[in-house]
Amino acid sequence: MNERQEDLFGLFSPAAGVHRVPPAEPHRAGEEIVFQRSHRAQNYRLTLRRDGTAVATIPARGSEREAWRFIERHRDWLARARERQQRRPAAAEVWTIGTHLLWRGEMTPVRIAAAGERAQVCLAADVFRVPQLDGDLRPTLEAHFLRRAKVELPARTWELAALTGSDARHVVVRNQRSRWGSCSANGTISLNWRLVQTPDFVRDYIVYHELMHLREMNHSARFWARVEEVCPDWRDAERWIKRNGTLVGL
Ligand SMILES: [Zn+2]
Structure with missing residues (x-):
């Protein structure tokens, strides 16, 4: 009715x-x-x-x-x-030893790497220094992730820009709550630091997506054709983002 x-x-x-x-x-x-x-x-x-x-x-x-x-x-x-x-598991609000969190595309437990004065935790092969092992590790770990992202994401972007002959001018890594990346007409690409948590193919897709916006500042068929050309598995990446975005708090 x-x-x-x-x-x-x-x-x-x-x-x-x-x-x-x-x-x-x-x-x-x-x-x-x-x-x-x-x-x-x-x-x-x-x-x-x-x-x-x-x-x-x-x-x-x-x-x-x-x-x-x-x-x-x-x-x-x-x-x-x-x-x-x-x-799907919800993103944990508080991170402690044993919490599984998304790291490099995998749900990875936070483990103790070293105790005492120089406390360290590890996520798979990555080791991070923490002030103490108890309490909420999230602020410390997120600060580490941001630092990693500031090194890794621009490097990867320049690599893919060279590979696709794109005219990027600046790359900035940001703490964005609602988007993975953006791109401005003057050639600045902004990327969300959380891309160090996603699988590599998702990170690359976001970078390609923004690089292609330097040529097409819209989401027209022409834009998607360009994305398809440089990143044929973009649909899988979009699907991953839709399914797992909440795991990284987006
Ligand atoms: Zn776009």
Whole structure:
């Protein structure tokens, strides 16, 4: 039954009367839905938070009742999204010895490499100095990752720029919360330091993607043709990003 039919039914049904009463909130075990009103939202929107809470956004002139209908129509999507979420481990908020975190594309446990005064932890073959072994290691490790990224990512970018004859001018490595890379018209390529956590083919794809933007500042078919030429497995990389982006906190 589509929305219009539903409306007509509501209006003409003697049982419903002229003023329709909002349906009682359908409660389903294990399902939490939070409503939030947004004055900027144009449409109803349903998102799934990392903690498993579904968030229904109600636009300025919308109603909670409509939002419930919207949710009903997107039940399948929500079920699939929950399933996807359960299949992948969530990024841990706090990193301690034993935490598995994404490093060089693999979920890798944080292990003790040395204790005492000169405490060190390792992630596979990489060793990092830490002030102490207990407590949250995340700030220290992320600072290490950023330093690594500032060495590795520009080097790789210059390499791929030379390989593809691209005209990059500067490479900067940033702490970006929402994007992997960007590129400006003056030839500056910005890369997210978290690319040291992803598999190499994903890192390379992001670099190629930005390099190709130096020639096509858009996402036109011409742009994608250029990407395809230099990085034929870009679709796999996009798929990896979609599936695993949350592992690196993006
Ligand atoms: Zn792009």
